[in-house]
Amino acid sequence: MDLGFTEEEEMLRDAVAEVLDKGAPFDKVKEIEMTAEGYDPALWQQLAELEMLGIFFPEQYGGSDLPFIHVAIVMEELGKRAIHCPYMSTVVESGLLITEGGNDRQKEARLPRIAAGELFMSCAFYEEEGGYSKECIQMEAVKDGNDWVLNGSKLFVPDANIAEALIVAARTEEGITLFLTDTRASGVRLDKIPTVGMDNLCRVKFHNLKVSEVLGEVGRGWELVEKVAGKFAAAKCAEMVGGMKTALEMTVGYSKEREQYGRPIGGYQALQHYMANMLMAYDTSFNYLYKVIWKIDASRDYAVDAAALKAYVNQSYNYVAERSIQIHGGIGTTRECDIGLFYRRAKACEYAAGDTRHHLENVAAAMGL
Amino acid sequence: MDFSLTKEQIALKVEFEAFFREEMKNAPPDIGHVHESDAAFDFHRYMMKRLGEKGWIAISWPEEYGGSGRPLMDHYLFNTVRASFGAPGIDQFGAEMYGPTVLLAGSEEQKKRLLPPIARGEVVYCQGWSEPNSGSDLASLKTSAKRDGDHYVVNGQKIWNTGGNRADRIFMLARTNPEEPRGKGLSIFSADMRSEGIEVRPIEYMDGRGEVYNYNEVWFTNVRIPAEDRIGPENAGWKITRETMNFERSGIGGFIMVEQMLEKLVDYCKSARRNGKLLAEDPSVRLKLAEIYAELQAKRTIADRIAWLQDSAGSHKIPPHYASEGKVMGTELIQKVTYLATELLGRHGQVTKSEWTKIKGVAESFYMCVGANIYAGSNEIQRNITAWAGLGLPRFS
Ligand SMILES: Cc1cc2nc3c(=O)[nH]c(=O)nc-3n(C[C@H](O)[C@H](O)[C@H](O)COP(=O)(O)OP(=O)(O)OC[C@H]3O[C@@H](n4cnc5c(N)ncnc54)[C@H](O)[C@@H]3O)c2cc1C
Numbered sequence: 001m002d003l004g005f006t007e008e009e010e011m012l013r014d015a016v017a018e019v020l021d022k023g024a025p026f027d028k029v030k031e032i033e034m035t036a037e038g039y040d041p042a043l044w045q046q047l048a049e050l051e052m053l054g055i056f057f058p059e060q061y062g063g064s065d066l067p068f069i070h071v072a073i074v075m076e077e078l079g080k081r082a083i084h085c086p087y088m089s090t091v092v093e094s095g096l097l098i099t100e101g102g103n104d105r106q107k108e109a110r111l112p113r114i115a116a117g118e119l120f121m122s123c124a125f126y127e128e129e130g131g132y133s134k135e136c137i138q139m140e141a142v143k144d145g146n147d148w149v150l151n152g153s154k155l156f157v158p159d160a161n162i163a164e165a166l167i168v169a170a171r172t173e174e175g176i177t178l179f180l181t182d183t184r185a186s187g188v189r190l191d192k193i194p195t196v197g198m199d200n201l202c203r204v205k206f207h208n209l210k211v212s213e214v215l216g217e218v219g220r221g222w223e224l225v226e227k228v229a230g231k232f233a234a235a236k237c238a239e240m241v242g243g244m245k246t247a248l249e250m251t252v253g254y255s256k257e258r259e260q261y262g263r264p265i266g267g268y269q270a271l272q273h274y275m276a277n278m279l280m281a282y283d284t285s286f287n288y289l290y291k292v293i294w295k296i297d298a299s300r301d302y303a304v305d306a307a308a309l310k311a312y313v314n315q316s317y318n319y320v321a322e323r324s325i326q327i328h329g330g331i332g333t334t335r336e337c338d339i340g341l342f343y344r345r346a347k348a349c350e351y352a353a354g355d356t357r358h359h360l361e362n363v364a365a366a367m368g369l
Numbered sequence: 370m371d372f373s374l375t376k377e378q379i380a381l382k383v384e385f386e387a388f389f390r391e392e393m394k395n396a397p398p399d400i401g402h403v404h405e406s407d408a409a410f411d412f413h414r415y416m417m418k419r420l421g422e423k424g425w426i427a428i429s430w431p432e433e434y435g436g437s438g439r440p441l442m443d444h445y446l447f448n449t450v451r452a453s454f455g456a457p458g459i460d461q462f463g464a465e466m467y468g469p470t471v472l473l474a475g476s477e478e479q480k481k482r483l484l485p486p487i488a489r490g491e492v493v494y495c496q497g498w499s500e501p502n503s504g505s506d507l508a509s510l511k512t513s514a515k516r517d518g519d520h521y522v523v524n525g526q527k528i529w530n531t532g533g534n535r536a537d538r539i540f541m542l543a544r545t546n547p548e549e550p551r552g553k554g555l556s557i558f559s560a561d562m563r564s565e566g567i568e569v570r571p572i573e574y575m576d577g578r579g580e581v582y583n584y585n586e587v588w589f590t591n592v593r594i595p596a597e598d599r600i601g602p603e604n605a606g607w608k609i610t611r612e613t614m615n616f617e618r619s620g621i622g623g624f625i626m627v628e629q630m631l632e633k634l635v636d637y638c639k640s641a642r643r644n645g646k647l648l649a650e651d652p653s654v655r656l657k658l659a660e661i662y663a664e665l666q667a668k669r670t671i672a673d674r675i676a677w678l679q680d681s682a683g684s685h686k687i688p689p690h691y692a693s694e695g696k697v698m699g700t701e702l703i704q705k706v707t708y709l710a711t712e713l714l715g716r717h718g719q720v721t722k723s724e725w726t727k728i729k730g731v732a733e734s735f736y737m738c739v740g741a742n743i744y745a746g747s748n749e750i751q752r753n754i755t756a757w758a759g760l761g762l763p764r765f766s
Contacts, residue, residue, distance in 0.1 A: 030577070034577070126716065129641075129642055129643060129644075129715070130641070130643060130714055130715020130716045130717050130718070131643045131644050131715050131716075133644040133645075135644045135645040136643075136644065155716065156716045193720060193723075193725055194720065194721045194722075194723045194725070195719040195720055195721060196576075196719050196721055196732065196735060196736075197719060198577075201719075259502075260503075260504060260505045260506040260509075261505070261506045261509075262506075265505075268749070270749045270752065270753075271749070318708075322739060325739045325743075326739065326742055326743065326747070326748075326749075329504055329505070329743055329747060330499065330504055330528070330529045330740075330743055330744075332739070332743070333574060333575050333582070333739060333740045333743065334572055334573060334574065334575060335573035335574060335575055335576075335577045336572070336573065337575075340575035343575070343739065344575070347711065347718075347719055347735065348719055350711075350718075350719075351715070351716045351718065351719055355712070355715060355716075356712065357643075357653075357712065357715075
């Protein structure tokens with residue numbers, strides 16, 4: 001067993017941390033989330049220059065071909081700053097689907113542009129039903145000669161407002177199929193949905209949109225999604241573990257400084273027990289996260305663990321963030337105090353890459369129930 | 370024992386209900402908290418006037434001070450019905466805190482001068498207790514009030530002042546004896562918010578959109594307060610405040626909020642599907658909803674008990690741990706039902722107030738519930754009180 005990071009991994013973490021410490025202070029994060037674009041183009045370029053945007057892509061497509069643990073490290077560092085940036089939608093989700101399911105031409109056309117920071121993409125899977133299963137996808141793609149025609153709405157599509165292209169899941173006669181679509185086509189309408197995360201979730205409406213490009217095989221789109229879903233979840237968990245770490249540190253730090261009744265509030269055992277619980281939630285989440293990441297990189301079965309991890313981390317991050325506010329007292333409820341960012345992000349993260357019910361259902365099924 | 374209402378009480382309840390049913394037709398659409406917009410606040414003022422005319426703001430106060438001279442139980446019934454309509458019109462600070470304080474500790478002159486305008490719904494108060502360094506440890510507060518002839522000169526800063534930007538008057542605690550660093554040096558005052566030297570600076574709530582809460586910093590620079598607006602003897606403010614803190618802490622409003630959110634959630638589950646199945650048919654959903662129901666029914670009985678204790682004592686003064694229990698249980702159950710709502714809504718659980726909202730109030734409550742666990746004495750402090758006063762457990766100092 002060796003539960004440490006390699007020197008290379010540490011270096012990568014330091015490099016990302018340096019860029020984010022400069023480019024993403026909390027004030028900036030709060031300023032950016034209020035803008036229509038909802039991300040910081042300058043920061044994105046810096047991440048591109050650091051070669052973080054093609055981190056696991058094959059080298060021939062502009063990537064670094066590094067193991068998944070590097071993705072986790074980047075996500076963790078992003079999560080520590082509670083920053084929204086299109087890393088999950090573009091690099092992790094779209095990038096994984098294209099590397100796993102795309103043909104050479106599709107990879108060639110998109111991966112190098114993503115890696116260079118020139119292309120944003122996102123996945124438009126889910127609809128009116130709030131869930132995550134195949135049954136929640138009702139939109140039909142109607143065959144029209146060599147093309148298909150899309151009509152209907154997708155909800156909570158991350159970063160669609162800045163994405164040039166979407167991977168849309170729709171039903172065809174053969175089954176669920178993934179289509180590559182251009183968001184700037186005239187049959188596409190976008191609205192940003194106001195959410196607690198303020199993180200660029202959109203409704204995308206399709207009106208007689210003609211599409212011709214399929215990702216993977218017609219009718220087998222959902223298999224492709226399921227193949228990478230565990231990695232989506234694990235990557236998101238890394239962001240959440242990062243968030244937990246900062247929330248815990250900020251709270252412990254504050255509780256040592258803030259005095260009431262002539263003593264630091266961190267000395268009161270009621271609060272100490274919350275913080276002890278928060279530390280346990282963090283430590284276990286961190287360890288389990290990297291165990292799952294290791295399984296991914298070691299090509300072991302990881303699907304069930306990734307589901308269990310996401311369910312666990314959903315609960316843990318929400319707990320840590322909520323208690324963080326409580327320990328801060330009144331100041332914690334303000335926009336000015338940065339701890340509120342984590343309360344809001346924890347909730348938003350809960351829904352990304354599968355909510356608790358969804359993952360626990362999968363775990364229960366895997367347990368033979 | 371008898372948990373039922375008398376015939377007269379039932380008749381009164383019916384009267385309250387008829388009134389709110391009618392008046393709430395005038396409410397601005399989609400009304401949330403009273404400070405959310407000018408329209409919401411105007412409606413609050415209008416309702417204050419209407420309730421004043423009815424004599425319901427000060428139901429239990431003596432008639433000579435503008436009240437209706439009725440039992441405290443009627444007040445409880447009124448609050449129950451008002452909460453169930455989500456109706457504004459009661460100034461939580463003037464009618465529920467400052468008024469009873471004056472009633473308890475004010476001079477005859479003060480009662481005659483200060484209480485009737487509150488009872489008529491003409492004046493909106495805000496509460497100036499907390500300071501940046503004196504939250505839980507309120508008695509350590511530093512805002513000073515120095516006697517100068519027939520006035521006091523007040524200097525200092527208050528914080529977390531709910532609605533201070535719209536209030537007409539502030540009631541507050543200030544230090545009249547600088548030699549006494551804690552409770553023994555405090556007095557109660559009230560002041561016109563338009564007094565020279567008062568400055569109100571808004572604080573932005575976590576949501577960043579002003580939709581959830583409205584609180585402020587209030588700065589005092591050489592503010593002159595007439596000595597006749599000091600309530601109770603000089604330096605007796607803390608003793609009085611500790612009694613008035615527990616007024617209207619039956620927590621019934623909180624339990625009614627839980628009840629209403631639970632109802633909306635049940636309705637939602639009867640029509641919304643997840644993975645092709647009705648949520649209401651999912652055993653894990655059913656049990657979670659039923660669990661909240663059981664908790665709600667059990668916990669709201671504490672509000673009944675508090676009301677009954679106060680009613681039979683003919684006074685707000687009851688053992689303080691009851692009020693603390695009610696506050697803790699009400700606020701934490703709202704939080705629990707809110708988080709359950711965000712869970713059962715699936716992805717819709719993250720949507721903030723907008724045309725996309727599926728269940729009204731969930732997003733606001735997601736933001737507000739964490740504040741509720743802190744305000745009016747944090748839930749840790751309430752548990753301390755419950756342990757010390759309710760159980761007589763040792764208190765380390
Ligand atoms: C939404 C909202 C509205 C408010 N409205 C008003 C208002 O209108 N007027 C007004 O005067 N005030 C108002 N307040 C202020 C409120 O009363 C204080 O926030 C509260 O008393 C806590 O004080 P604090 O914020 O300074 O936190 P602190 O006292 O610093 O507490 C921080 C943390 O330490 C804990 N803690 C402190 N002491 C102990 C202890 N001995 N044992 C265990 N834990 C402890 C607290 O429970 C909390 O978790 C409002 C607050 C909020 C959040």
